[in-house]
Amino acid sequence: QKEVEQNSGPLSVPEGAIASLNCTYSDRGSQSFFWYRQYSGKSPELIMFIYSNGDKEDGRFTAQLNKASQYVSLLIRDSQPSDSATYLCAVNTGGGADGLTFGKGTHLIIQP
Amino acid sequence: ETGVTQTPRHLVMGMTNKKSLKCEQHLGHNAMYWYKQSAKKPLELMFVYSLEERVENNSVPSRFSPECPNSSHLFLHLHTLQPEDSALYLCASSPGLGGDYEQYFGPGTRLTVT
Numbered sequence: 001q002k003e004v005e006q007n008s009g010p011l012s013v014p015e016g017a018i019a020s021l022n023c024t025y026s027d028r029g030s031q032s033f034f035w036y037r038q039y040s041g042k043s044p045e046l047i048m049f050i051y052s053n054g055d056k057e058d059g060r061f062t063a064q065l066n067k068a069s070q071y072v073s074l075l076i077r078d079s080q081p082s083d084s085a086t087y088l089c090a091v092n093t094g095g096g097a098d099g100l101t102f103g104k105g106t107h108l109i110i111q112p
Numbered sequence: 113e114t115g116v117t118q119t120p121r122h123l124v125m126g127m128t129n130k131k132s133l134k135c136e137q138h139l140g141h142n143a144m145y146w147y148k149q150s151a152k153k154p155l156e157l158m159f160v161y162s163l164e165e166r167v168e169n170n171s172v173p174s175r176f177s178p179e180c181p182n183s184s185h186l187f188l189h190l191h192t193l194q195p196e197d198s199a200l201y202l203c204a205s206s207p208g209l210g211g212d213y214e215q216y217f218g219p220g221t222r223l224t225v226t
Contacts, residue, residue: 043202043220046214051212099157104153
């Protein structure tokens with residue numbers, strides 16, 4: 001059973017601070033990792049993806065991957081109230097036909 | 113807008129009705145997916161299509177019947193649903209199958225079964 005675990009939150013962060021979102025996965029064969037943002041009542045929106053160990057930066061967002069620890073994180077610098085949403089971690093094991101296995105998401109609240 | 117559209121956006125149906133959900137992608141992608149999102153649960157993969165052929169069916173009840181007439185269109189036909197089928201149904205597409213490709217979601221259809 002492939003599992004993706006996230007702390008459901010809510011995670012409350014003051015505006016301007018760094019928000020850190022964490023995700024662990026069970027399938028050691030997982031090859032690619034995705035972060036989606038989902039506003040209430042909306043569909044998931046892709047923020048970043050990462051395939052290799054280490055950090056990947058895109059604007060205010062940094063994804064970090066540690067395959068040995070089966071751990072992936074998303075850092076949001078200079079947090080804004082508009083970053084308040086649920087953040088979904090998704091993992092693709094690369095087994096050909098699979099879609100993505102999603103975590104339940106972390107609800108992030110940026111306090112003005 | 114992600115280039116993936118879904119209709120209708122909201123649907124209320126009785127347990128004896130038959131309805132269909134439609135998804136269209138304008139991205140030139142080769143793979144399309146149906147997901148179900150229920151409250152307090154993670155997104156659940158239902159079906160995967162690659163180049164119009166179904167390649168995955170995650171033990172979905174037969175009251176859900178997918179159809180992919182071409183690589184741009186995907187349907188989900190619904191019949192004799194149960195109240196527990198009420199959820200947000202999301203369509204997604206990706207350039208290809210496998211771990212190298214990101215998926216883009218449509219806006220979803222909010223389904224209520226009465």
